[in-house]
Amino acid sequence: MRGGAALAVAMFTVVPLRAPRIDRAAAGVAIAVVPLVGVVLGGVLGAAAAGLVALGAPGLLAGLVAVGLGAAATRGLHLDGLADLADGLGSHGDPARTLAVMRDPGVGAFAVVWLVVVLGIQASALGALADRGVVPAVAGGALALGLGRASFAWVARRGVPAASSAGLGALVAGTQAAWVAPAWCVVLAAAAFPLLGVGAPVAAVVAAAVVVLVAAHARRRLGGVSGDVFGACAELAITVALAALTLA
Template identity: 55%
Template sequence: MGGLALALSWLTVLPVRTGAPTPAVAAAALRWAPLVGALVGAVSGLVAAGLVLAGVPALVAGLLAVAMAALATRGMHVDGLADTADGLGCYGPPERSLAVMRDGGAGPFGVVTLIVVLGTQAAAFATLAAGGVAVTAAAGALAGAAGRAGFAWCARRGVPAARPGGLGATVAGTQPWWVAVAWWAVLAAAATWLVPARWPGVLAVAVAALLVAGLSAHTRRRFGGTTGDVLGAASELGVTAVIVVLSAVL
C-alpha cells in the first residue's frame, strides 16, 4: 500500500505522511493514481451538482468545482498544463523549451491554455450538473481516473526523462505500456454502468486515451522525453476530454 499512500501524498493535499520513496514505490504510485483521480473527480462533480441544487448559477458552480479540484491537487496538474503549453509554444531546440518550462511563470501560451481548458471544464460540469448529483459525480470520477491513467502512458518504458531531476526523471520509463491501456480498458468497462446510455462513457475514455497518446508522442519529439509537467498536462487533457464528451451526449 506504499504506492497508494505516496500517490495520495503526491497528488492531493491530504496529510498522508510517507518516507523518501524508493524507485519501486514511486512507480507503484503512478499505478494507483487513477484511483486518486477518481476521488478528486467525484468530489468535483458533487460540488458542481450540489451548488446547482442550492441555487448557484450552473456556470459559477462549474467554475467552483474546477477550483476545488485545483486546490485539492495543489494546482500541480494545471501548473504542468501551463508549463507544457509554454514549452510547446516557444521556438528553438528542446533545451530552450525545457528552460521556458523551468522558469516557473506562466507565459502567454500557458495563460490562454489555462483559460480555455479550465473554462471548458467548468462549462462541461455546469451542463452535467443538470443531470443530477449521481450523474455528475460519476462523470467526474470517470474523468479524474481516465486523466490520471495518462501518467502511466507518459512514463512508459522507452520514453526517457527529458531532463535530470524532478518527478519526470523519477518515474520516466517505469511503466509497462500495458498499464495505461489496462486502466483505460477497465474504465471503459466501468463506464457502461457508471454513466447512462453506456456508450458515451466508452467513447469519452477512448477520446481521452487518444489525446493523451498524441500529447505524449508530440512532447517526446519536442522535448526529447517526458517531464512532470507533461504528466500534469496529460491529466488535464484527459479530464477535459471525458467531461466534454459526456456533457455533449448525456
C-alpha cells in the same frame, strides 16, 4: 505497495499523508494506482457541483467552484504542468531551450490561453453534468479525473526516457508496462458504462487519443518526458473526457 499507495496520495493531493518511502520503486507503484485517487477526487467534485445546483446555483457557477476546489485539492500541480508545457512548446526552440522556458517561473501568453480554455471547458462541462443530476455529475467527474490520472502510466511507460536527470520525469520515466494505461481506460469505462451509457467509452477513447498525441509531441520536442508533461496530459484528458460526456 503500501508505500506506493501512500505516495500517490501524498504526492498528488493536499492530503497530509506521510509517505513511508520515496524512491523509484514506490513512485512506480504510485503512478500505477493513482487513477483511484482521481476517481475519488472526481466523484467528490461532481457531488459538490451537483449539490450547488440543487441549492439553486447556475450550472456554470457550480462547475467553476468544483474546478477551483479540484485545483486547490491538488495544489494546482497539474495545471502548472499544463501552463509550463504550453509555454515551452510555444517557444519553438531546441530541447534545451524548451526545457529552460518550462522551468521559468513566469507565465507566457500560451500558458494563459491554454489555462483559460481548459478551465472554461472543464467548468462548463461539469456544470452541464450537474444540471442533469447527481449521478451524471459524480460518475462523470470520477471517470474524467480517473482517465486523467491514467494518462500518467502512458507517459511513464517503458522505453520513454526522461527529458532531464531531475524531477518527477526522472523518478518515474520507464516504470510502467505499456498495457497499464489502456487497461485503466477499459476498466474505468466499463465501470462507468451502467451510469453514463455510451458516453463512458467515448470519453475514454477521446481522452486516450489526446494523451497519445500530446505525449508523443512532447517527447519529440523535449527528447523525453518531464513532470510538466504528466500534468498537461492529465488536464487535457480530463477536459476532453468531460466535453465528450456532455456531448454524448
